[in-house]
Amino acid sequence: MPLVTLTVRKPKSTAFKTTVLDAVHAALISSGVPQADRFQRVIELDAADFRFDPRYPDLGVERNDDFVLIEILWSVGRSVKLKKKLLEGLMASLSSAGLNSEHVMVCFKETSWENWAFGGGRLIHT
Numbered sequence: 001m002p003l004v005t006l007t008v009r010k011p012k013s014t015a016f017k018t019t020v021l022d023a024v025h026a027a028l029i030s031s032g033v034p035q036a037d038r039f040q041r042v043i044e045l046d047a048a049d050f051r052f053d054p055r056y057p058d059l060g061v062e063r064n065d066d067f068v069l070i071e072i073l074w075s076v077g078r079s080v081k082l083k084k085k086l087l088e089g090l091m092a093s094l095s096s097a098g099l100n101s102e103h104v105m106v107c108f109k110e111t112s113w114e115n116w117a118f119g120g121g122r123l124i125h126t
Helices: 014-030 080-096
Strands: 003-009 040-045 068-075 104-111
Touching: 003 014, 014 040, 014 068, 014 080, 080 104
Parallel strands: 003 040, 068 104
Antiparallel strands: 003 068
């Protein structure tokens, strides 16, 4: 069960957020995540509360107010090959939607299965 967090600068339209979240979900599905496994949240912050370097580490263009930080928290065990495939599909989808992929940062966070309680405080893997 991936948990996706999208952090953006205010204001962003519902269409913008939906485009990004739908692209992330499609990329997750292509990596083997079930279609119904959709848990996403959006954090919109003022510029003073969401600061980032415009060029780090070696971007060809400067990030602007449409910079998108995507955090994917999921269970440990995905290969680098699978992550690269997911990133390729995600960047292609976002580029097709008109977003500059240089303005998109993705951070994978991995946790072990025993750290997930999906409901009722029940651990599904112990």
